[in-house]
Amino acid sequence: xxxxxxxxxxxxxxxxxxxxxxxxxxxxxxxxxxxxxxxxxxxxxxxxxxxxxxxxxxxxxxxxxxxxxxxxxxxxxxxxxxxxxxxxxxxxxxxxxxxxxxxxxxxxxxxxxxxxxxxxxxxxxxxxxxxxxxxxxxxxxxxxxxxxxxxxxxxxxxxxxxxxxxxxxxxxxxxxxxxxxxxxxxxxxxxxxxxxxxxxxxxxxxxxxxxxxxxxxxxxxxxxxxxxxxxxxxxxxxxxxxxxxxxxxxxxxxxxxxxxxxxxxxxxxxxxxxxxxxxxxxxxxxxxxxxxxxxxxxxxxxxxxxxxxxxxxxxxxxxxxxxxxxxxxxxxxxxxxxxxxxxxxxxxxxxxxxxxxxxxxxxxxxxxxxxxxxxxxxxxxxxxxxxxxxxxxxxxxxxxxxxxxxxxxxxxxxxxxxxxxxxxxxxxxxxxxxxxxxxxxx
Numbered sequence: 001x002x003x004x005x006x007x008x009x010x011x012x013x014x015x016x017x018x019x020x021x022x023x024x025x026x027x028x029x030x031x032x033x034x035x036x037x038x039x040x041x042x043x044x045x046x047x048x049x050x051x052x053x054x055x056x057x058x059x060x061x062x063x064x065x066x067x068x069x070x071x072x073x074x075x076x077x078x079x080x081x082x083x084x085x086x087x088x089x090x091x092x093x094x095x096x097x098x099x100x101x102x103x104x105x106x107x108x109x110x111x112x113x114x115x116x117x118x119x120x121x122x123x124x125x126x127x128x129x130x131x132x133x134x135x136x137x138x139x140x141x142x143x144x145x146x147x148x149x150x151x152x153x154x155x156x157x158x159x160x161x162x163x164x165x166x167x168x169x170x171x172x173x174x175x176x177x178x179x180x181x182x183x184x185x186x187x188x189x190x191x192x193x194x195x196x197x198x199x200x201x202x203x204x205x206x207x208x209x210x211x212x213x214x215x216x217x218x219x220x221x222x223x224x225x226x227x228x229x230x231x232x233x234x235x236x237x238x239x240x241x242x243x244x245x246x247x248x249x250x251x252x253x254x255x256x257x258x259x260x261x262x263x264x265x266x267x268x269x270x271x272x273x274x275x276x277x278x279x280x281x282x283x284x285x286x287x288x289x290x291x292x293x294x295x296x297x298x299x300x301x302x303x304x305x306x307x308x309x310x311x312x313x314x315x316x317x318x319x320x321x322x323x324x325x326x327x328x329x330x331x332x333x334x335x336x337x338x339x340x341x342x343x344x345x346x347x348x349x350x351x352x353x354x355x356x357x358x359x360x361x362x363x364x365x366x367x368x369x370x371x372x373x374x375x376x377x378x379x380x381x382x383x384x385x386x387x388x389x390x391x392x393x394x395x396x397x398x399x400x401x402x403x404x405x406x407x408x409x410x411x412x413x414x415x416x417x418x419x420x421x422x423x424x425x426x427x428x429x430x431x432x433x434x435x436x437x438x439x440x441x442x
Contacts, residue, residue: 001044001139003098004064006071007091009054010112015302017089019285020079023050025129026259029078034135036074042066045140047130049105051122052167052195052284052301053112058102060139064094099143100330106147107154108161109322112301116166118194120151142407143333150329157325160318168198168257170304171280172206175253178278182206188247188254190264192219195257195282200227203255204234211247212238215258245269254279256287263289270296340410342401346394348419353386 023030037046045060061067076083093101104110127144130136192214214220220238249271266289277296281288364370400406
């Protein structure tokens with residue numbers, strides 16, 4: 001089995017290509033593609049992480065080259081992008097490089113905004129979605145859980161997430177640069193998902209007046225109530241999504257972050273106005289179509305690079321420390337995998353039983369209450385006794401070795417028999433980002 005990752009991100013792919021590849025958990029094609037991937041004989045497990053900045057295909061495979069060929073063919077069918085273009089823009093990683101990349105992504109070292117904390121929840125959701133579909137089991141569960149452990153270590157050992165930022169907060173910073181002060185400024189926010197929620201919270205911190213729209217008005221109301229619980233003085237008004245066309249022509253500042261598969265603001269909706277308008281499109285695929293109006297300034301995710309570069313410079317020293325942690329965690333992960341081989345553990349337990357039996361036998365002979373001439377017969381009897389005692393344990397241990405329970409049981413036995421003094425990860429399915437609740441019980 002090999003680990004393999006195919007990566008499209010803000011580093012190697014522009015937003016026009018990324019939006020064609022977007023496959024978040026709300027997209028019906030995501031489930032279809034995941035199931036098709038694991039049906040392929042060269043692919044054992046698959047997780048798809050899709051955000052506004054990246055699309056990562058995280059796989060456990062039997063043959064990296066054959067798996068990659070199949071994946072490119074499927075992505076070509078799904079996205080309509082030529083295989084040549086897909087190959088030209090992709091970064092691919094296998095085994096050690098794949099795990100190092102996964103840990104870097106989970107730790108937000110590969111994000112557009114280095115140190116942002118949103119990626120942890122996004123990876124958890126992608127993992128859970130695949131796990132519940134049956135597309136992710138032992139190998140990727142081990143890797144992704146260890147990635148969360150690595151991310152926690154980076155977060156706790158560095159200041160890289162101090163005053164944590166996100167694409168949403170970066171967009172609000174850009175809006176402040178334009179307007180100078182957002183206090184009392186009327187702002188339209190379209191969407192009620194995670195990105196829109198972050199936008200609303202950052203705008204509330206700057207005392208903006210927010211008009212919130214969402215196709216499902218109940219979700220918009222829910223977001224409004226959630227924000228008001230923490231900020232009772234927040235000025236948030238929920239209106240009907242049907243008002244979108246009117247509001248984009250009235251307000252100078254708009255943030256959009258819906259999960260729509262197509263644009264929701266098009267050229268025919270735009271009226272000529274004398275005021276300058278600033279629209280921040282934080283969705284992938286994009287919410288706003290190509291608009292031809294010199295008074296309208298549109299910022300997509302990739303247009304926030306200037307602020308991102310300032311952020312990167314401030315965090316550069318911390319990032320060096322963080323990459324050191326990622327490198328160490330990568331080594332620890334592969335060392336840990338070696339300890340999970342059940343056969344050496346069974347052999348070690350049997351050897352301990354044999355050594356203890358022979359030691360006590362020699363004590364008995366030395367003290368004179370066991371005749372020396374019976375030594376061989378007693379040794380055979382002891383051997384049969386510990387074999388009988390360990391027989392069922394051996395059968396049970398082999399039967400659970402490749403199940404979700406296996407890692408925890410093996411680590412516990414190593415601890416009990418002092419075969420391993422450090423328990424790295426017992427109960428690996430209890431992810432720190434899921435409130436310590438198992439994602440799935442066997």
